[in-house]
Amino acid sequence: MYFNKEIECMSRSEKEALQSERLVDVVKRVYDNVKMYRAKMDAIKLKPSDIKSIKDIYKLPYTVKQDLRDSYPFGMFAVPKRDIVRLHASSATTGKLTVVGYTKNDLDMWAECDARALVMAGATPDSTVHVAYGYGLFTGGLGMHYGTEKLGATVVPVSSGNTKRQLMLMKDFEADILCCTPSYAIFLAEEMEKEGYSLKDFNLKAGIFGAEAWTEEMRKTIENRLNIKAIDIYGLSEICGPGVACECSKQSGMHIQDDYFFPEIISTDTLEPLPIGEEGELVFTTLTKEGIPLIRYRTRDLCSLNDTPCACGRTSIKMNKVFARSDDMLIIRGVNVFPSQIESVLLSNPLASPHYHIVVDRVNNLDVLEIQVEMSEALFSDEVKTIENFKNKLAQDMASAISVSAKITLVSPHSIERSEGKAKRITDKRFVK
């Protein structure tokens, strides 16, 4: 099943021709309409006419998040404000929000991406899609919402929060597709149990999970606890929101909607493009966007691309799971540590709870890493040594995975914040002092 077979199964050469035509057009549009792009291109003496096909993309300058912040709020829009029909903004930990504007065509393109994603997850026009991503400035909720409508399925725009009501509606409306963050999916499974529901009360078949990093172990946990297929979706508001890429039922990488978004992987050291298959920073060029087209936008997400043909028949290039954010990376005593590595160790230990919080501090000029893990029924014992053995084993596994020693602290169950948006898993006290 495909939503748009003609595009999704297009031959690679046809796709390249389409990408080339669209790139030439978008470069002209940004040069003519966005001051920043004209300045960047003029600075390297690059004219729009130098871009003749997708193969010339490497000549173009990069765009970074700071460019968006510097042009707050509308400085990078390529169309007059009256053509913008929707604004979204992503939260920033420091300073200004990043604002993105959509024209009618942009919204339609985005809805198409999510309709394709929903079909990849197994949705049909008969489906009921329970959207528990937050609705609002965050793109999660509205993205899946319009994708569902575009597909012609039924959307339940429940948004985030009020878990009891979520469970009731999921049961009563017989949702077969769930959309939320992976950590919220686990939370929902826990609450289901607590509220006395059984899996038979629900009609769920698949879930589309994204907006935060998650691991294969977490996928297994969700699939086992909810008895569904857990599909990974990727997106970022700068590019459009969720749906930039999504897994098909083969779960072997996320199909990038590369008729709209041209992907590259670059080295974070040299900023040179890397061959397909190598790990590096993911970069996107939006090929059709009108409101805020972005040229070679550096996502800060680290992953690799995969162009081996997919068994599902789609021909688009796939991206492997993002294994880290280049800006989430912690440097502890000189060693690069990614929270995803820590999560992976926790999730492979059957006694450990998947809820954790990382605290980094500097004590006597030495970086100290603490991993707070919730106590669970499975782990608890009336004997100290049983719990100490677990802690020691976890500390050893952690040290061999991340090459830095970590202090494991057990905290009360449910004391670590469950997130409905992006989970806040790190407190770095080194930069607060």
Place this chain on the structure above:
Amino acid sequence: MLVNQVAVFLENKQGRISDFCKALSSADINLITMSIADTTDFGILRAITDDNDKAIKVLKDAGFTVSSTDLLGIEVEDKPGGLADVLSTMDNAGINIEYLYSFVKKDGKAMILFKVANIDETIEICKNKHLKIIDTGISIK
């Protein structure tokens, strides 16, 4: 032949013991005795109440991680040497004690509670040595 104990996890944070006591008192559960094992960053509170089934329920509802364990209870005279006699009997029989604590009952007799690895074997040995085993009539069902 056993005394049922309720154990809860205590995060190293102020107020957790008081939360524990409040949870029990609000459900009219009487705390008979308790003991705390603590390490540098967590503790285990072990307690005997007059209604452990109810205690487990209210403690779980209050967000505690709870486990239920059967202990061996032995009654001794509350006088010097009372505990020493029991311990040397167990020592001689090669019984490995994980932990123990005691309290004095209303009748003035001391009750010693033992967590041992092999409880059935220990009961046999204690019976043979004519130690007085107390059965509170509640244990894990």
